[in-house]
Amino acid sequence: MTVRISEFQNHVGESVTIRGWVYNLRSSGSIAFFQLRDGFGFTQAVFSKNDVSEDMWNQIQSVTIESSVSVTGVVTPHPKKENVFELQATAVEIFQIAQEFPIGKKEHGPDFLLDNRHVWIRSQTQWAVLRVRSEIMTAIFDWMRENGYTRLDTPILTANACEGTTDLFELPYFEEKKAYLAQTGQLYLEAAIASLGRCYDFGPVFRAEKSKTRRHLTEFWMMDAEAAFMTHSENMDAQEDMVCFIVRRVLERCRQEFEIVERDVSKLEAIQKPFPRLTHADAVSRLQKMGSDIQERDDLGADDETKLTNEFERPIFIEKYPAEVKAFYMKRDPNDETRCLNADLLAPEGYGEIIGGSERESDLDMITKRIIEHHLSPDVFSWYLDLRRYGSVPHSGFGLGLERIVTWICGRHHVRESIPFPRLLNRLEP
Amino acid sequence: MTVRISEFQNHVGESVTIRGWVYNLRSSGSIAFFQLRDGFGFTQAVFSKNDVSEDMWNQIQSVTIESSVSVTGVVTPHPKKENVFELQATAVEIFQIAQEFPIGKKEHGPDFLLDNRHVWIRSQTQWAVLRVRSEIMTAIFDWMRENGYTRLDTPILTANACEGTTDLFELPYFEEKKAYLAQTGQLYLEAAIASLGRCYDFGPVFRAEKSKTRRHLTEFWMMDAEAAFMTHSENMDAQEDMVCFIVRRVLERCRQEFEIVERDVSKLEAIQKPFPRLTHADAVSRLQKMGSDIQERDDLGADDETKLTNEFERPIFIEKYPAEVKAFYMKRDPNDETRCLNADLLAPEGYGEIIGGSERESDLDMITKRIIEHHLSPDVFSWYLDLRRYGSVPHSGFGLGLERIVTWICGRHHVRESIPFPRLLNRLEP
Numbered sequence: 001m002t003v004r005i006s007e008f009q010n011h012v013g014e015s016v017t018i019r020g021w022v023y024n025l026r027s028s029g030s031i032a033f034f035q036l037r038d039g040f041g042f043t044q045a046v047f048s049k050n051d052v053s054e055d056m057w058n059q060i061q062s063v064t065i066e067s068s069v070s071v072t073g074v075v076t077p078h079p080k081k082e083n084v085f086e087l088q089a090t091a092v093e094i095f096q097i098a099q100e101f102p103i104g105k106k107e108h109g110p111d112f113l114l115d116n117r118h119v120w121i122r123s124q125t126q127w128a129v130l131r132v133r134s135e136i137m138t139a140i141f142d143w144m145r146e147n148g149y150t151r152l153d154t155p156i157l158t159a160n161a162c163e164g165t166t167d168l169f170e171l172p173y174f175e176e177k178k179a180y181l182a183q184t185g186q187l188y189l190e191a192a193i194a195s196l197g198r199c200y201d202f203g204p205v206f207r208a209e210k211s212k213t214r215r216h217l218t219e220f221w222m223m224d225a226e227a228a229f230m231t232h233s234e235n236m237d238a239q240e241d242m243v244c245f246i247v248r249r250v251l252e253r254c255r256q257e258f259e260i261v262e263r264d265v266s267k268l269e270a271i272q273k274p275f276p277r278l279t280h281a282d283a284v285s286r287l288q289k290m291g292s293d294i295q296e297r298d299d300l301g302a303d304d305e306t307k308l309t310n311e312f313e314r315p316i317f318i319e320k321y322p323a324e325v326k327a328f329y330m331k332r333d334p335n336d337e338t339r340c341l342n343a344d345l346l347a348p349e350g351y352g353e354i355i356g357g358s359e360r361e362s363d364l365d366m367i368t369k370r371i372i373e374h375h376l377s378p379d380v381f382s383w384y385l386d387l388r389r390y391g392s393v394p395h396s397g398f399g400l401g402l403e404r405i406v407t408w409i410c411g412r413h414h415v416r417e418s419i420p421f422p423r424l425l426n427r428l429e430p
Numbered sequence: 431m432t433v434r435i436s437e438f439q440n441h442v443g444e445s446v447t448i449r450g451w452v453y454n455l456r457s458s459g460s461i462a463f464f465q466l467r468d469g470f471g472f473t474q475a476v477f478s479k480n481d482v483s484e485d486m487w488n489q490i491q492s493v494t495i496e497s498s499v500s501v502t503g504v505v506t507p508h509p510k511k512e513n514v515f516e517l518q519a520t521a522v523e524i525f526q527i528a529q530e531f532p533i534g535k536k537e538h539g540p541d542f543l544l545d546n547r548h549v550w551i552r553s554q555t556q557w558a559v560l561r562v563r564s565e566i567m568t569a570i571f572d573w574m575r576e577n578g579y580t581r582l583d584t585p586i587l588t589a590n591a592c593e594g595t596t597d598l599f600e601l602p603y604f605e606e607k608k609a610y611l612a613q614t615g616q617l618y619l620e621a622a623i624a625s626l627g628r629c630y631d632f633g634p635v636f637r638a639e640k641s642k643t644r645r646h647l648t649e650f651w652m653m654d655a656e657a658a659f660m661t662h663s664e665n666m667d668a669q670e671d672m673v674c675f676i677v678r679r680v681l682e683r684c685r686q687e688f689e690i691v692e693r694d695v696s697k698l699e700a701i702q703k704p705f706p707r708l709t710h711a712d713a714v715s716r717l718q719k720m721g722s723d724i725q726e727r728d729d730l731g732a733d734d735e736t737k738l739t740n741e742f743e744r745p746i747f748i749e750k751y752p753a754e755v756k757a758f759y760m761k762r763d764p765n766d767e768t769r770c771l772n773a774d775l776l777a778p779e780g781y782g783e784i785i786g787g788s789e790r791e792s793d794l795d796m797i798t799k800r801i802i803e804h805h806l807s808p809d810v811f812s813w814y815l816d817l818r819r820y821g822s823v824p825h826s827g828f829g830l831g832l833e834r835i836v837t838w839i840c841g842r843h844h845v846r847e848s849i850p851f852p853r854l855l856n857r858l859e860p
Contacts, residue, residue, distance in 0.1 A: 019658070038627055095824070098821045099819045118816060119817075121624075122625045130582060131580060138571065141568065150564045156634050156649060157599075157649050159859045171611075197469020203633055204586050206586075228449070384548075390549060391497050423585055426604070
């Protein structure tokens, strides 16, 4: 019977077959040990020379690291560790003997590992991060569904450089047209709320940014959500609820993965509602007291974000930024027209911004004025302005950067490990 | 209390408030009727002049089609229709009086509707199709999860034109590099199965095809799935199971949507396992008997697909195509080396191919030979060939075109209605 390693607990004492890869092995005279993985779990198979034919023993000896095999044996509990099982192996079948595997036990530099990303993803740490990423996406889908959001895929190829051409990838589109790769689907979601009430997208977005920091990728996954009749404050409630939902979900389902990446899960267990909500003005004054030279109307830099979040064990909202550092579509605070009804959500432990959101300006004249103030062309926004002509409603939304959330939740250093095949300034392969 | 229209059944006899858009209205002296939608459902609000103040009555009279409003009233059952409710309205609050809405009751041409896609999506039919699309995606996520597939997002920006540069969008990538927009994530998934066992992606793909048929988009959503140790025949079993799962799910959850698009659901109820499996050779001989001039080693054209599927009420697999009409990575049939272990799944009712899949060639020498035979360069595939060097395993996978599935399930004519913002040869906006 062929089973998955993750199902061993249901087959103790039974003879089963598993199929996978030998990620490590050793042999001591009459006993051979294979460290095996099948994509679902990890185990050790123990072969005894006395229990197998000479031909089989020779085959076992021929196996190299990363060879693909099927192994048959009896599942036994690990003598010391609870919920760990081994295979007392009786037979091996070889699919392919691997050539010498490029990734060994020694330390490799990041460039070497990225050049070999197509096989580096086999390492336990990368496996764990990719599984957590998948679980986080699933949690987001589930939260969205439970909260009445319909999935709506927004286009990647767009005709207009909505917020200016900086950092946009441009390409020829058939004869004489030009297209740009989308940086967000927000404007399209704003159109769709008049059909669906609430909707979200979740897809790749692109920034042709020449930054080489640990937080930057040129292609990354973003979830944008938009809801009709939602206020700025309800928008923060929604984000808070979603982040707590994600964290609970991964704590439930990813214990093994967190062990592998050595994540201190107590830091995740501390993520509970409510999240502190600081105004930008409060944040600046706190930062100034900490010695930062940030000025009253400055955007927060990455260092500022790190300093602030180190004071809290939960994510924190920074709300009501000066309008001049934020996008044209954000609604202004009625109590201070120079500030936006927006909030950035900063992850704890110095991981920086993970979500940005705001209430949107819904008045036709006002948003037209803002477009002009931002040196953009109202012509380019003609369809977007229609949304304010035909039944405009108060609405809010937010955008979540998946890789940043994954990096924070897995406690990794660089976002490049939080996406299967990272695209960076100098990296398009593999 | 603010509720959604879809929750009316729980509030019969209560006074509630709903917020949404007036998609139609009429007034007859002392009674006014608003047809309302809130993104979750549709209802009618009835105002009586005698029950409201003069000022409120004047406000009601000022409302135009697509104006955004909040309406308060008592939920009552429809006098004749079961499970239909109305609102005996007592108050209205206006968010915005809409300018004259461009889409009226008269017939509009497809270009006009596509130019106004940002508001056309508000129509009931488009709402229904978008909801079904979202439900189908959710069903696919759920099926994947239940069947052990981990989600793995494959890159859009790729360095190499893997299957030749035809139909690829090309763009400059920073200084001197070129990038191409992905047409499939399959090769990356083949890398990832050695980490995750089974995985899938689901994202936009791009074809710079100059076709203007009802089945073509330049940007569309594709789900690719790949599984280690899966044979050609198990691969078909998996697709069959997934398609049945999707159909059951939408039949459960999308009854209202199918009514709106006037879908004959009996056609969907007929979708049951097993699906007929014809070989390409069988298909050709059937087609020839029907009068087609298809030759023994030809690929099936769209007309051929339509003719064949009209004979069956279930989707059908056509398997084992001549190798020369299929991709290099497909494993050959051991019983006939000139044919592939592949299958295309054709939807009933003439909707054509919805899934294409195959077992993959796993032998290093053989796949290198195929690459050369297909006039491709093994250098370009260096990382892909590594997968056959380090623990190659038998494996299979398939790719599903979302818009084609949505078009079939909703019984629409053109794929352009099955994606929120279609991109066509001559269309990049809105």
